[in-house]
Amino acid sequence: MRPYVLLSCAMSVDGYIDDTTPERLLLSNVQDFDRVDQVRAESDAILIGATTMRRDNPRLLVNSESRRAERAARGLPPYPLKVTITNSGDLDPDLKFWHHGGEKIVYCxxxxxxxxxxxxxxxxxVVSLGPTVDLGRMLDDLGQRGIRQLMVEGGGTIHTQFLTQGLADEIHLAIAPIFVGDGNAPRFVNPGDFPGGSGHRMALAEVRAVDDVVLLRYLPKESSGSKTS
Structure with missing residues (x-):
């Protein structure tokens, strides 16, 4: 069985997930970072793309000691499996991703x-998936490894691939009260052929204020049921 796929992203009001400066733009606030940490702790694996690894150089950890202890008490590793995807194979072994947390898998x-x-x-x-990186095959492989929930933290190319292929079960979209306004900055998703096109209205599962950030939970495979007159 394939894992439940949850896309997690913070973006500006105008749809950007970063700016074009060398430093990472922090869109979430303290409370929202803690919420993300909780979702990581509830997940069996966390995935980011190779471009995000190179740009942000994240450790991608469950930061709360108590949450790691709760995972261990349930017989789980303290940290979820860390997953990345690369087509080129150009990944620096000195990146923080490899040297923190638990087990790691690279699909290529x-x-x-x-x-x-x-x-x-x-x-x-390292797991090879054939002539191309087939996300369906990757999910099948993760399911065989016992992964029940996969948290995908981007970036935009990865989010777009999961959504256009109909592989995302849930979206956590945190909207930060800022504008980026730079057309060269990365966005939550890129242009693509999304299932149902502009006529498909996703079901809204939750709206929640997290201090000055708004969390929207959408279910891409379900319809809102709204009709236009």
Whole structure:
């Protein structure tokens, strides 16, 4: 069985997930970062794309000691499995992703597997998926490894791929009260052929204020049922 796929993203009011400065733009507030930490602790695996790894160099951890202890008490590893996807195989073994937390898996096409195994050694398990990175095959593999919930933290290319292929079960979209206003900045999603097109209205599962951030929970595979006159 494939895992439940939850996309998690913070964006500005005008739809950007970062700006174009060298420093990462912090869109969430303290309370929202804590909410994200809770969702990470509830997940079996967390996925980011290779571009996000290179740009932000995140550790991608459950930061709360009590949440890690709760996972351990349930017989789980303190940290969820960390997952990334790369087509080129160009991933620096010095990135923080490899050196913090628990187990890591890299999914790649066959053409990049040897290079990745030589570069990463025992830092991560490398799994090749054929001539291209097939997200469906990746989800099948994660399901066979016992992953029941996969939290996807982007970036925009990864979010777009999951959504256009109809593979996302839930979206957590945190809206920060700022404007970026830079057309070159990365967005939550890129242009794509989304299931149902502009006629499909997703079901809204929750609206919640998290201090000055608003959390929207959408269910992409379900319809809101709203009709236009």
């Amino acid at each position: 096409p066959d053409s990049a597997a040897t290079k990745l195994r030589e570069a990463l050694g025992d830092l991560a398990r």
